Each structure stands twice: as C-alpha cells, then as structure tokens.
Amino acid sequence: MIAVNDISELVETDQALRRSRALLQARLQLSEFAFHGSLDDLLQKALDTAEQFTHSQIGFFHFVAPDQETLTLQAWSTHTLQNMCTAQGQGQHYPISEAGVWVDCIRQRRPVIHNDYPNLPDHQGLPQGHAPILRELTVPVVRNGLITAVIGVGNKPKNYTAEDVEVVDQIASMIMDIAERKQAEGQLRLAAVAFETAEAMFVTDQNGVIEQVNRAFTRLTGYAPEEAIGQNPRLLRSGRHDADFYVTLWRHLLTDGRWSGEIWNRHRDGKMYPQWESITAVQDDQGTITHFVATCIDLTQQKAAQETIRRLAFYDPLTELPNRRLFLDRLSRVRATAHREGRHGALLLVDLDAFKRLNDACGHETGDRLLQEVSARLLHSLREEDTVARLGSDEFALLLANLSTSEEEAGRAARHVAEKIRQVIALPFLATQGEYHVGASIGITLFPVDGETASDLLKQADTALYQAKAAGRNRVRFFEAAMQSQIEARFALEGELRQALVRDELRLYFQPQVDEMGRIVGAEALLRWQNPLRGLVSPVDFIPLAEEAGLIVPMGEWVLAEVCRVMARLTAAGRSLRLALNVSPRQFRQPGFVRRAKAILMATNADPTCLTLEVTEGLVIDDLAGTIAKMNELKAMGMQLSIDDFGTGYSSLAYLKRLPIDELKIDRSFVQDAPTDPSDAALVEAILAVAQHLRLAVVAEGVETSEQATFLKDRGCVLFQGYLYGK
Known part of the structure; x- marks a missing residue:
C-alpha cells in the first residue's frame, strides 16, 4: 500500500506539474504579446502574470544602472497603477543607498522575502507615492555578474513561499530574455521575434504553406528548413487525431484568431511525441489573415513525469x-x-x-x-x-x-x-x-x-x-460463511490483548535451569496472559497475535522491567539468581533498545550481571554488523547473551565466531527424539562440539524425560531446562 507521506508527495508532484504547465502557457503568451506590444506593455503584462501566479496585489519592475548605484522604475502592474500607487511612473530614478529593506535582494544578490514588512526596522526608503507594502518578495535579475533588474510583488494575503520565489524568478527570466531583445533591436518584425525564442516555431502563409522554421523546430521535428519550407504542417501529423479534432482547431483559429492545445505529432524518424502548440493568426491593417505563427513546446518529459506519477499511484515499484x-x-x-x-x-x-x-x-x-x-x-x-x-x-x-x-x-x-x-x-x-x-x-x-x-x-x-x-x-x-465468526473471534482476542497491559493481566512464570547435579542455577522468564474471561491463555495463542498487531515491543518492555524488579528483590533478599528472558527481533531492532534497557536497569536497581538476554539466529544474521554493535553495548553493561532455539536457523560458525555471546540453547525439537533418532542425536552432538570449540555454555531446552537428560549428560551437556525440572 502507498503510505500517507507517499500520497502527499504524489499530490505535490502533480501540483508542481500543473504549475509548470501554466508557466509554459504564460511564456508562450508573453512571447506572442512581445511581438505586438512595446517593452513597457510587455513588462506590465508580465507583472500582471506574476501577481496572478502569486496571488499578490502589487507588482513592480526596476532596471538597475550598470554602476549598481541607481534604480530606474520601469513598470507597475495594472492593479498597482489603478488602485494603489500615486508615485511617478516610468523613468523615475532612485539611489539604492537611500532605499530601505525592499532592495535587500540587490544588497544580498538573492531573492528576499519580507512577510512582516511594516515591523521591520528599516521598512522606509520607498519612493514618494509608492504603494504601501505589507509583505513583499523581490528577485534580482543577474546578467554577466551584474544585477540588471529587480522584479517584485507584494501584499499577498498569506506569507510568500519558496514556490512563489521560483515562479517570480522564472517570470523575471522570461521578461529579461524578451526585454534584452526589445532594448537591443527595437520593434522587431514577426519572424525575427519568433525565431529568437527557445521554443520551436514555424510560420505559414494564409493557405497553411510553411514559409519559415527556426532551429528549435528542426530539433523538435527532425526536419531541416529545406525539408519543411513549402510543405503543409500535415507533414507532422501522427494519425492519433481524427478529422473532428482538426475541424475544431481551424474553427477556433478562424473565429478567435488563436488556438492552443495538446497535439501528438510524428518526428521525421517516425516516432510520435506530444507537444503543446499555440497558433496565432496574424492580420494586416485591413484585418485580413496573412500568416499563421505556431509555437510548440515538447511535452515528452512532462508526459514521462505524469506516467511516473501514475505508476507510483497504481503499481508496486x-x-x-x-x-x-x-x-x-x-x-x-x-x-x-x-x-x-x-x-x-x-x-x-x-x-x-x-x-x-x-x-x-x-x-x-x-x-x-x-x-x-x-x-x-x-x-x-x-x-x-x-x-x-x-x-x-x-x-x-x-x-x-x-x-x-x-x-x-x-x-x-x-x-x-x-x-x-x-x-x-x-x-x-x-x-x-x-x-x-x-x-x-x-x-x-x-x-x-x-x-x-x-x-x-x-x-x-x-x-x-x-x-x-x-x-x-x-x-x-x-x-465459508462459518469462517467469518472465527475471524471475528480472533479480532476480539486482539482487542482484549491490547487491554491486557493496561489491565495488568500479564504474568511471568519462571522455569528453572539446573546443572548436572539438579541444582537450580538460573531460570527463564515465560510470559503468560491471565484473561479474566478465558483464563490462562497459552503463549502459542497470543504471542503470534502480538507480533501481528504490533504489541510485541511494549509487551517485551514490560517483561524486561518485571524481570529486573524480580532480580532486584532476590538480590535484596540475598538470593541472587541468573534470570533469562527472550527478546523479540522487533524489540531488539528498535533504535532505542539499548538505551531503554539501561534505563530500566537503573530504575529497578537490578544487577545486569544476573541478566541473560536470549535472541534468535534470524535476528543475528540480518544486519550482522549492527547486531554485533548492539550486543557489545549490552555486554559492556554486564549482561550475558544467548542464542535461543539454536540449530533451527541459518547461522554458521563464521557468524558465531564474531558474536559476543555467552551461550547456545539447543532447541527442544532436537532434544525430544535425540535418544532414539540418530539424526537428532547427531545434531545435538554437533551443537555441543561447536559450543565447546567456541567456549560457549550450552542449555538444553525441552528436557522432559530422564532418558533425554541421561543422553545429554553422557555427551557433556551440563545445563538443562524443561518440564522434567519444573513448569
């Protein structure tokens, strides 16, 4: 399943793609607007666009003198001029040294946000008649190491964010790209403007015959100018769109003078690709269409990003x-x-x-x-x-x-x-x-x-x-329908288990560990659940359920704390005894397990040298280095470590030699038939030999008969645990 944070990332990515697409459309519109309008009109249009994307109420644009000492006001947004500003307009000069924090972006050479402008210590220094500022975002435009302009927006109802900075910065780049051309060349002819943009563009006559293409067109379509000029744009048709699509396109173009939309074309090499295309009809003074100008943006990467989102949303990676x-x-x-x-x-x-x-x-x-x-x-x-x-x-x-x-x-x-x-x-x-x-x-x-x-x-x-x-x-x-009642019973048991800790229904029983003389030398803590309605519940019934329900960690902490309290009471009574408890893999892997164990020992005043922690082979093999590091920390505190159910996992001598352990416990499944089954007997003998080689103690679990005990003693085992000695 996809996690909540994963869904949030998908939503944010989708919003970013939508914003990117809207900015692409704005870029096309500004490029087309620049052909017809003056530089001042273009700047005002761009500021209106910046206000719209950032939900601002003020927009302004200043050129910065080459000496970096003077600002020249070039344009206000439409809304600012109509509603908020009485300052002198275009051409007003203002020394940067006298300006307040609103030009910090020049001093710091980076975008600056002031979301609490009136309370800033140096919020003055505005030109006379300037619109009052509550919040502002200013972005410097750097060309060849010099700040050439400042674009700013202000008075957004909410705080400005990094997303707003990105939007304004992109619009500033658009403005400067076009403004530099306008300032350098004046009012360019249609073709000149079109063919200096980064987007693929082509011009047709009124009959749809291609007259000019730019280099970006060749990169996008694969067709060189000499291959495209004189042809009809049908040259690019992919076959994915039916006749109605093109009828609708031409109807909008002839009625409204423009059409924009997504279209699939075919590259010269035969490969289809998506693009966003904007077509504008150009009219002469009499209103007669003389040309059509098409601007195209490749959507291949955007489509790939959308497909990635879809795959993340609906497929397992x-x-x-x-x-x-x-x-x-x-x-x-x-x-x-x-x-x-x-x-x-x-x-x-x-x-x-x-x-x-x-x-x-x-x-x-x-x-x-x-x-x-x-x-x-x-x-x-x-x-x-x-x-x-x-x-x-x-x-x-x-x-x-x-x-x-x-x-x-x-x-x-x-x-x-x-x-x-x-x-x-x-x-x-x-x-x-x-x-x-x-x-x-x-x-x-x-x-x-x-x-x-x-x-x-x-x-x-x-x-x-x-x-x-x-x-x-x-x-x-x-x-079968009858199964449902069994599942419901399982869920009911899980609900009761969740309350067991709160209601103090868990109990510890201690099974003795004895030496070859029958003397008690230690004990293992066994967890039981005393349910008020069900009685004493077997661990076979509730331990797997606790694992599935995520309750094994708090239950494990309760067991550790309770064992430590028992040890402390025994020590206080002058009856020190080594106690062992099993630690689940999930509990051991908790990042704070060692820290938590130390805190419990200190809180209960228990002697760590009397405590043995039992872990399984599977835990040891997964992340061996991390497990060893954690074991060393526990050993440094004085605890002993034991491998429980040894022989049932995948461990090897190579692993065991590296582990700071003290003991192996032979699994009861091997002990049960060892006196009569040659295979089990061989396994037990092998485990005893491994332990002797590594100088480890061995505890045989599940010893229930004197025949089993005799078999183990004859082969050098000296520690035993099982029903033969106590339940």
Whole structure:
C-alpha cells in the first residue's frame, strides 16, 4: 500500500506539474504579446502574470544602472497603477543607498522575502507615492555578474513561499530574455521575434504553406528548413487525431484568431511525441489573415513525469505489478461484468510461508529478488486476461475472470489454478547464498455474490487465507460463511490483548535451569496472559497475535522491567539468581533498545550481571554488523547473551565466531527424539562440539524425560531446562 507521506508527495508532484504547465502557457503568451506590444506593455503584462501566479496585489519592475548605484522604475502592474500607487511612473530614478529593506535582494544578490514588512526596522526608503507594502518578495535579475533588474510583488494575503520565489524568478527570466531583445533591436518584425525564442516555431502563409522554421523546430521535428519550407504542417501529423479534432482547431483559429492545445505529432524518424502548440493568426491593417505563427513546446518529459506519477499511484515499484488500489478497481469492474453476464470468477490471496524468516536470515536484497521471481512465476502461470497484484510485503492477489457459468466448475478451475501456484512457488529459488524453498498459503472466494462489494470479496479471501495458514500453512482454503465468526473471534482476542497491559493481566512464570547435579542455577522468564474471561491463555495463542498487531515491543518492555524488579528483590533478599528472558527481533531492532534497557536497569536497581538476554539466529544474521554493535553495548553493561532455539536457523560458525555471546540453547525439537533418532542425536552432538570449540555454555531446552537428560549428560551437556525440572 502507498503510505500517507507517499500520497502527499504524489499530490505535490502533480501540483508542481500543473504549475509548470501554466508557466509554459504564460511564456508562450508573453512571447506572442512581445511581438505586438512595446517593452513597457510587455513588462506590465508580465507583472500582471506574476501577481496572478502569486496571488499578490502589487507588482513592480526596476532596471538597475550598470554602476549598481541607481534604480530606474520601469513598470507597475495594472492593479498597482489603478488602485494603489500615486508615485511617478516610468523613468523615475532612485539611489539604492537611500532605499530601505525592499532592495535587500540587490544588497544580498538573492531573492528576499519580507512577510512582516511594516515591523521591520528599516521598512522606509520607498519612493514618494509608492504603494504601501505589507509583505513583499523581490528577485534580482543577474546578467554577466551584474544585477540588471529587480522584479517584485507584494501584499499577498498569506506569507510568500519558496514556490512563489521560483515562479517570480522564472517570470523575471522570461521578461529579461524578451526585454534584452526589445532594448537591443527595437520593434522587431514577426519572424525575427519568433525565431529568437527557445521554443520551436514555424510560420505559414494564409493557405497553411510553411514559409519559415527556426532551429528549435528542426530539433523538435527532425526536419531541416529545406525539408519543411513549402510543405503543409500535415507533414507532422501522427494519425492519433481524427478529422473532428482538426475541424475544431481551424474553427477556433478562424473565429478567435488563436488556438492552443495538446497535439501528438510524428518526428521525421517516425516516432510520435506530444507537444503543446499555440497558433496565432496574424492580420494586416485591413484585418485580413496573412500568416499563421505556431509555437510548440515538447511535452515528452512532462508526459514521462505524469506516467511516473501514475505508476507510483497504481503499481508496486519492486515487482511492477498492480498495487491494492488498482487491483480493487479491476476487481470492482470484473465483479460487475460477472454479475451482468452470469459468469463466475475467483479471487485468490497468496501468502508466502516462511518468507519473513528467510528475509530476516538472508537480508532484504535476497528477499526482494525472491518476490520478483514469485511475481514472474505467477504471471507465467495465469491467462493473459487474469490479473496478478502485490498487496503487501509477501501477499499477492490473483483475479480469475470468466471461469464458468457454473459455480461448481468455477470452483474446480480456481482450485486447479491454486494448486498450480503452490507447485510453481514450491520450486527452489536460487540466490548467492544457496538454494531456498518457500511455500504458499492460498485463500479463495468466488464471485459474483449479491450485495457484496470488491472490499467484501477481499475480506472473504483474506479470511480463507487465514484459515489456510492456521491449518499448517502451504494449504488452500475456500471461503465459508462459518469462517467469518472465527475471524471475528480472533479480532476480539486482539482487542482484549491490547487491554491486557493496561489491565495488568500479564504474568511471568519462571522455569528453572539446573546443572548436572539438579541444582537450580538460573531460570527463564515465560510470559503468560491471565484473561479474566478465558483464563490462562497459552503463549502459542497470543504471542503470534502480538507480533501481528504490533504489541510485541511494549509487551517485551514490560517483561524486561518485571524481570529486573524480580532480580532486584532476590538480590535484596540475598538470593541472587541468573534470570533469562527472550527478546523479540522487533524489540531488539528498535533504535532505542539499548538505551531503554539501561534505563530500566537503573530504575529497578537490578544487577545486569544476573541478566541473560536470549535472541534468535534470524535476528543475528540480518544486519550482522549492527547486531554485533548492539550486543557489545549490552555486554559492556554486564549482561550475558544467548542464542535461543539454536540449530533451527541459518547461522554458521563464521557468524558465531564474531558474536559476543555467552551461550547456545539447543532447541527442544532436537532434544525430544535425540535418544532414539540418530539424526537428532547427531545434531545435538554437533551443537555441543561447536559450543565447546567456541567456549560457549550450552542449555538444553525441552528436557522432559530422564532418558533425554541421561543422553545429554553422557555427551557433556551440563545445563538443562524443561518440564522434567519444573513448569
């Protein structure tokens, strides 16, 4: 999904494109106006334009003498002259040394904004009769190292901004480009003005035969002057516009004397391109049209920017698949068509099993490549008329339209596709670190169903997906109405869990850790939830829910604080005991985790040397350098560090040697069958050998029988934890 800040950036980009397009149109109008009007008329028109774009009430333009000591007032805006100013007009000279802060832009050689002008210490120094200034924005125009002019606007109802500076600066550049030509050459002929602009321009006679083109025209169209002159502009037609388009164009041109709009033309090399074209009819003294002047601006880059906005709004940048917004739109249209034509379709939600674990273990770059490969496999597995979208991190949506008139047959077709998807995703993924396997849980709902919207269908498929994952993952489930009640129960449990911290419903139980003689040498804190209605809730039921709901960090902080309080009480009673607690990857990755842990230790007066923090292998491998740095900070405080569930992840000796850890914990899954299963026995022996090699302590978890304990003792394990010693 696109985040709020992402949508804001899209809106700002769209507004900037609109403003840029309006400035392009203003530039065309000023270029055309310059041909007919005087320099003073042009300046006044430009100031009116600056006022309009910045919502100002004052506009003025001064030339600066070459000695940089004197201003010459050249023009006011129309609104200023009519409503706000009695100062002498054109040609008035004013020493810069006597001017107030309103010419700071000359002194500082940069645009200056004064949004509280009357309260400035040096707000005087205005020419007699000058319009009163409440706010002002002034921009210097620099040519060849000298300030040649100042353009200013004032009295905007709101504060001036950097966007206003950009607009006024662009208009100032337009003015000076044209003014320099006007001052240097006087009143130029039409062709001369046209062919000194940066825009592509061409002139035709009254019959539409091209008489002149400029260099920019050749750059835009690819046609040299000798190839274009004598031809009709039809030479450039792309074929994208029908006859009505050109009829409307000529009607406006002959009736209004001008036409402006977007048009697609064809380059000499055959490539089509968009441009903004403004055509003006030129009349003689008798009002007879003698020529047509066309000014053209290439819109290729602007169109590319618009396409970028569209892609950002409707497509996932990593996989280039449709995103949730576009998918819901397509789902709505396909559902409506299915309802109208009586043909069934299916919506499938696909969630990658174990993706998060792989992503944590191998890094986001590997995870991204896997997502791209999954996208390619999904696209290759479907019909051209079907849609694949990426809705979230590792969640994809498939829209299968027009499966059958029979709901039963549509269901069979959807299941066939789902099984095919499971098979192609189960194929190995190759990465630099090796070969990886992931599974896929899939939820399916069929449509159309009376009264149900696209959002309803998505919720149903999500409900079925949740059931597929709950059934053991790598499963396919169709939506059934009974599932909804189960999902509602899950949401109810989540709501109660959010209140558990506030209502003091969390409890800590301590499972002893013993040595080979059976003596208690430590304990691990185990979190339980004492719900007033449900009783004691198993961590299997609420820990994954806390991870999904984003509650694991505050819960982890509560556990750390509570363990520290227990340690402090034991120490005060003269019964020091090492206590261990598990830290979730999300909590460990918090930027302020070390600082927060230190604060809790200080607040509770707990001894950090009696505390062991347990982390998983997956956390260690993702951002190894950052993890090591954080571990070193914790070790410096006196804590011990342990790798929990060792052997179930992707770590290696190379990683372990670099980690400042003290202990490995053998996962209960290996301990359970070690006395009877040669494979598990070999794994346990290997872990013990690794620990001995690295001089690390080892705790065997999940010891429930004396046979397991004997097996471990015989192989040199001296620390144990499990139901055999206490729950």
